[in-house]
Amino acid sequence: MELKEACRKVIEQNESMGCHPEIFIFQTKSCEAVDLDDKISNLVKSQTAFDAVIKAIEKYGDILTIEDFIVEDENGLGLPQDIINKAKQNAAGFKWKRNLNSK
Numbered sequence: 001m002e003l004k005e006a007c008r009k010v011i012e013q014n015e016s017m018g019c020h021p022e023i024f025i026f027q028t029k030s031c032e033a034v035d036l037d038d039k040i041s042n043l044v045k046s047q048t049a050f051d052a053v054i055k056a057i058e059k060y061g062d063i064l065t066i067e068d069f070i071v072e073d074e075n076g077l078g079l080p081q082d083i084i085n086k087a088k089q090n091a092a093g094f095k096w097k098r099n100l101n102s103k
Helices: 003-016 022-028 036-045 047-060 065-070 082-099
Strands: none
Touching: 003 022, 003 036, 003 065, 022 036, 022 047, 036 065, 036 082, 047 082, 065 082
16 A cells, blocks of 8 residues: 555545544645655654544544554555654554543
C-alpha cells in the first residue's frame, strides 16, 4: 500500500464513523500534500495529534489511524525508521485506549 492510499483510507473510515479528522485533513491537504511523507511524519511525532486521536477514540471507538497502516505495512509505508518506531509507540497507546473503551 502507498502512503497516499493509507491516508485516504484513514479519512474515509473516520468519516464513516462520524469523526471528521480535521487536523489530519488540514495537515495532509486531504492527502494531496506534495510532501505527504513529511506531513505524516510530523503528525506521527506530534503530541497534539496523538491527544486528538485519543479523544476521537474515546468518542467514536475503533477509528483507523495512519499509525495502524504504518505498523502493518512491512516497509512502514516507506517512512524513516524513527517514524516507524514512533508509530509503533503511538499505535500501542491507541490500542490500550481502544481496549479501555471496550470494557
